[in-house]
Amino acid sequence: MIPxxxxxxxxxxxxxxFSGVLDTxxxxxxxxxxxADPQGRPGQSCLVDLSGVEQFAIDFSGVCALVERMQAREAELEQAPRDGDLPRHALYAPSDIAFGTCRMYQSIAQGLLAAEIGVFRDMCQARLFLDLEHALG
Incomplete structure (x- = not known):
């Protein structure tokens, strides 16, 4: 299902x-x-919530394909102004399979993408990673 x-x-x-089946x-x-969203800008941080995923159908090659797309997008936008420091990608992955899949993404993407990537089992910790002032709420 499209997120x-x-x-x-x-x-x-x-x-x-994300919810339902997560596939490539x-x-x-x-x-x-x-x-394609006009509100999307280079250097935006993101909070990815995988708590609604019931089945994971994404493998190593799928994660690599995503990282390659993200690298290509970064290359396209290399000259575009950024909002500030490196963006942060906080991945909220409460289940074991979600956590493992996200750690695989983190291992592949860290160093290849211009972003700090964190994987969390706790939503409050993910929000703190993004410096959201209402992280404890």
């Missing part, structure tokens, strides 16, 4: 929520929708 996402107009943080096509389609 739902929104961009917080105050914090400029992209909130992404859903992840790539969600990324393509975000890229």
């Amino acid at each position: 739902l996402y929104s961009i917080d107009s105050r914090t400029r943080i992209v909130h992404v929520r 096509q859903a992840v790539l389609a969600g990324f393509a929708a975000y890229v």
Whole structure:
């Protein structure tokens, strides 16, 4: 299923929520929708919520494909002004399989993408990673 996402107009943080079956096509389609969104800007941080995922059908090659798309997008936008420091990607992954899949993404993407990536089992910790002032609420 294609993820739902929104961009917080105050914090400029992209909130992404996956549910149902998470597969490579859903992840790539969600990324393509975000890229096409006029509110999307280079250097935005994101909070990815995987708590609604019931089945994971994404493998190593799917994660690599996502990282390659993200690298290509970064290359396209290399000259574009950024909002500040490196963006942060906070991945909320409460289940064991979600956590393992996100750690695989983190291992592949860290160093290849211009972003700090954190994987969390606790939503409050993910929000703190993004410096959201209402992280404890």
